[in-house]
Amino acid sequence: MEEIKIVNGILVTSQGKTRGGLTIGGGKISGLGDDARLSRARKEIDARGCFILPGIIDPHTHLGRDKEELFRTQCRSESISAALGGITTMMTTARFGNPTEARLAAYRKAKEIGRSFSFIDFKFNAFMTNQKHLDEIDALMEEGVSSFKLMMAYTREEAKQIGLEGIDWGYAYKLFERISRLGPPAMAQIHCEEPEIIHLLRNQLMEKGRADIAAWTESRPSLCETMQLCDAAVLAQALKTPLYIVHISAKESVEALRFFKGKNPAIYGETCPHYLTLQRNPACGILAKVNPPLRDLPDQDRIWAGLGEGTLDTVGSDHVVYLREDKEKGIWKAPAGFGAIGATLPLLVSEGIHKGRLTWEQLVRATSENVAKIFQLFPRKGCLQIGSDADIIIVDPEREWILGTETLQSSADFSVYEGKRVKGKVVNTFVRGNLIVDEGRLIAEKAIGEYAGTRG
Structure with a gap:
């Protein structure tokens, strides 16, 4: 029985x-x-x-930021929010301790914490910023960490703000080359935004006294994302490196990804629920500051289409817990990101399926099956098969129900979807x-x- x-x-x-x-x-x-x-x-x-x-696999979350105790408490609180939203596996990183030092011990500790506090299964992605991180890739692979992320957009003050070192394309070349030699399941990840143009536009807007949420979008235009996506795709193709591009937000980037997929089957694209459902100047204002920024209706329409046609492979929440007090520092100093891990499925069903933008089959493909295949978890996870x-x-x-802090049950004290009926x-x-x-x-x-x- x-x-x-x-x-x-x-x-x-x-x-x-x-x-x-x-x-x-x-x-x-x-x-x-x-x-x-x-x-x-x-x-x-x-x-x-x-x-x-099949349960949702969220390929993109940030738990605990740079504090071990926060990682511990959020493994519990955010996994509960995730489970209520249908997520059965989440991928995150362990940034506590000194993020510029070797990270193997931190990931081993994070495994112990996850097993003690998470209500769902979990897997790690690793930030890569220096030679010490490159030197421990083999050891991280043995620990089950197989995806290695570059944060190309973060230089100068933005890098310091999140405790990372700025990196360049020479470092990216070394990482891609190393991953190519290792072979599957090793894979590169990249956050695509060109930092020098962002730095220039940011300074110009600050000089004009701009401090509104729309200024954040203007300081990080679509071209910055698309430029770096193209650079990364060319490098990945040349070095035969599997590449996963996180949180695609712009219509031009979807078109570029479609072009490169025709040349390289091992390039994958992710988008996020907020790029499908929110636009610049949202009602919640600065609370919705995020990188890349929120864009416009034509971008949304192309992202929905890209998800349906398969140009975009996955949906990740990019969940990170910040509080209102963190966001009260003004548009140029407040941290980017927000928590919404439990909102992914209801938003895709409500705004996608019920509005004819997505089918149930496409939802399963983007939230479960593709993630499992890309991250080498299939068919153990991501499907309804005997033995899985x-x-x-x-x-x-x-x-029908209402999204908000009370219903999503995250440890964040605000939701960018507060009051939204789904x-x-x-x-x-x-x-x-x-x-x-x-x-x-x-x-x-x-x-x-x-x-x-x-x-x-």
């Missing part, structure tokens, strides 16, 4: 939808298909009127067969997260 049986739902994969259900045993999907053919189970869940999806981890969510597509809500979340969210409420009493590295 199986442990759990889910019946009367609509199973969704990237290939299509079918009526039926599944069974769970030993933390894995043990049966799949027509309800009448499923084995008996000790517990049965009726998913009538709901969709059964029972990372499963049940979604009521018609349930249609589509996670009813149940399973992580490796463990039911941790039931009827939209956390029922797990303790953390069950495990490291989802390809090794280690």
